[in-house]
Amino acid sequence: MTTTSGLATKDSRSTGVARERTGIRWENKAGSASSLPTRVVRVTSVQDVVDAVRHAAINGEQVHASGAGYALTGIAAAPGVMIDTTDLRGMVRVDDKHGTATFLAGTTVNEANAELRKYGATMVGAPGDGQTTLGGAVSTGAHGYAPREASFSALVYGLTVVTGEGKLLEITERLNSHYFPAARLSLGAIGVIAEVTVEFRRNTALRISRKRRNIERLISDIPEARAKTDFYRIDWRPHTDQAMLTVGWLEDEVAAIEAATRKPELETKVAAAAAKPRKRARFREKLAKFLPFLAPVIDRAANMFERTGDEGLRLTTEVSGDADHGLQVEYQFPAARARDVVAEVGRLVTANKAFAAANVRISLVAADGVWLSPAYGQDVVAVCLQLPGHFDAANEAALRETENLFIDLGGLPNWGGWHTLNGAEAAYVMPRYSDFGHIRSDLDPHGRTDNTALNRLLKH
Numbered sequence: 001m002t003t004t005s006g007l008a009t010k011d012s013r014s015t016g017v018a019r020e021r022t023g024i025r026w027e028n029k030a031g032s033a034s035s036l037p038t039r040v041v042r043v044t045s046v047q048d049v050v051d052a053v054r055h056a057a058i059n060g061e062q063v064h065a066s067g068a069g070y071a072l073t074g075i076a077a078a079p080g081v082m083i084d085t086t087d088l089r090g091m092v093r094v095d096d097k098h099g100t101a102t103f104l105a106g107t108t109v110n111e112a113n114a115e116l117r118k119y120g121a122t123m124v125g126a127p128g129d130g131q132t133t134l135g136g137a138v139s140t141g142a143h144g145y146a147p148r149e150a151s152f153s154a155l156v157y158g159l160t161v162v163t164g165e166g167k168l169l170e171i172t173e174r175l176n177s178h179y180f181p182a183a184r185l186s187l188g189a190i191g192v193i194a195e196v197t198v199e200f201r202r203n204t205a206l207r208i209s210r211k212r213r214n215i216e217r218l219i220s221d222i223p224e225a226r227a228k229t230d231f232y233r234i235d236w237r238p239h240t241d242q243a244m245l246t247v248g249w250l251e252d253e254v255a256a257i258e259a260a261t262r263k264p265e266l267e268t269k270v271a272a273a274a275a276k277p278r279k280r281a282r283f284r285e286k287l288a289k290f291l292p293f294l295a296p297v298i299d300r301a302a303n304m305f306e307r308t309g310d311e312g313l314r315l316t317t318e319v320s321g322d323a324d325h326g327l328q329v330e331y332q333f334p335a336a337r338a339r340d341v342v343a344e345v346g347r348l349v350t351a352n353k354a355f356a357a358a359n360v361r362i363s364l365v366a367a368d369g370v371w372l373s374p375a376y377g378q379d380v381v382a383v384c385l386q387l388p389g390h391f392d393a394a395n396e397a398a399l400r401e402t403e404n405l406f407i408d409l410g411g412l413p414n415w416g417g418w419h420t421l422n423g424a425e426a427a428y429v430m431p432r433y434s435d436f437g438h439i440r441s442d443l444d445p446h447g448r449t450d451n452t453a454l455n456r457l458l459k460h
């Protein structure tokens with residue numbers, strides 16, 4: 001084990017204290033998917049994962065991993081043995097020479113960021129949602145808000161995978177590299193990811209600023225934003241023509257060290273500022289639910305209360321804003337389509353009161369070579385429609401309507417959001433979809449990781 005940082009690390013290869021339970025119903029966070037696994041095995045080490053998968057394979061059982069449960073479709077819902085990775089946490093090693101750090105796959109994005117921060121480092125390609133696990137984020141192609149960075153899946157350095165039959169494999173650009181373009185985004189279909197190795201950069205801080213801008217103007221400026229900014233995110237209440245732009249630039253080592261010294265003060269200020277908008281968001285959601293025809297007025301008023309201005313330096317790219325938005329459907333589009341998508345979303349939300357409290361988040365993701373990635377081969381604009389609340393029939397109808405619109409406009413789904421795509425449709429629009437199927441057959445020849453959602457996606 002390479003340990004050059006002096007940080008507390010974990011011996012991930014020894015047997016842990018896996019706990020096994022039966023009769024537990026699993027449900028994702030939004031309540032849009034559930035299952036009754038025959039057993040849930042809560043693993044704490046790589047060896048636990050190997051043991052659990054081999055045991056399942058010997059018994060002829062299905063096996064599937066779950067992370068923090070934020071994905072909105074049933075891709076984690078397992079009928080057989082569920083490998084719960086939420087206790088598979090911690091930093092395993094740091095490699096200074098290559099600028100990489102290896103974490104157990106159940107470590108959340110926030111935990112990994114915090115660990116790296118102690119080390120004066122920040123994660124390259126960090127996903128935007130800090131509560132998801134690294135294993136869940138890499139399995140679904142989660143992305144952050146750096147316009148020139150590709151998705152997390154495209155930027156991970158390597159993975160340790162326990163295949164469907166229980167074989168332990170290191171997969172990187174150099175080791176078992178033929179598996180890498182498929183393993184980087186695998187929807188849990190090749191086995192269980194036990195470790196994720198990320199790249200980091202040292203001594204940088206992000207200077208963040210918020211501005212209110214006309215949405216059409218923002219869309220016209222996308223090419224320039226992609227070329228010139230290090231953080232870019234539009235939060236738009238789609239009943240209005242004004243949107244909040246959060247934009248940021250990475251600063252150098254000296255500024256970062258200065259920020260680190262001021263960190264406690266800085267983080268208290270940011271937390272206090274974040275509390276009020278959350279209360280206002282809840283008020284807006286309640287009002288929009290009971291008086292949906294007032295949505296444009298409520299949204300204009302809500303826009304006026306939003307803080308703008310320079311937020312100062314941050315040591316990671318975490319910027320609050322998603323916690324209250326339980327349901328999301330995100331599709332990614334070639335940049336040239338962004339104007340049409342925004343215009344059509346505006347029309348969609350005014351025509352249906354189910355969208356009275358909707359929010360739209362727009363971000364930019366760089367092209368990659370990951371086979372199942374919606375950004376395969378081209379830079380994209382990610383448009384995410386968010387609905388507050390839990391999954392129910394009314395919300396499902398609204399999500400479906402949004403998805404139909406996004407598909408008509410030529411988008412491809414973020415696999416972590418809500419979607420109903422099936423294998424035939426995906427194969428039609430994703431050039432390497434069937435190549436993924438071949439690698440999947442190599443790594444999980446007996447389909448141990450099958451579940452209903454994967455059957456829909458992979459059998460065509």
Ligand SMILES: Cc1cc2nc3c(=O)[nH]c(=O)nc-3n(C[C@H](O)[C@H](O)[C@H](O)COP(=O)(O)OP(=O)(O)OC[C@H]3O[C@@H](n4cnc5c(N)ncnc54)[C@H](O)[C@@H]3O)c2cc1C
Nearest residue numbers: 067068069070071128129132133135136142143188193416
């Ligand atoms: C409020 C909210 C905000 C979000 N923000 C963003 C965002 O900013 N950007 C973005 O791109 N996405 C975003 N998402 C989507 C989110 O990043 C993905 O849903 C992510 O997959 C969730 O990770 P998880 O740990 O919850 O995984 P889960 O939901 O538990 O699992 C997701 C998939 O990954 C598989 N999986 C999980 N762990 C492993 C493992 N160790 N080995 C093999 N397979 C595994 C599961 O089987 C399943 O197929 C958001 C979702 C929500 C609800």
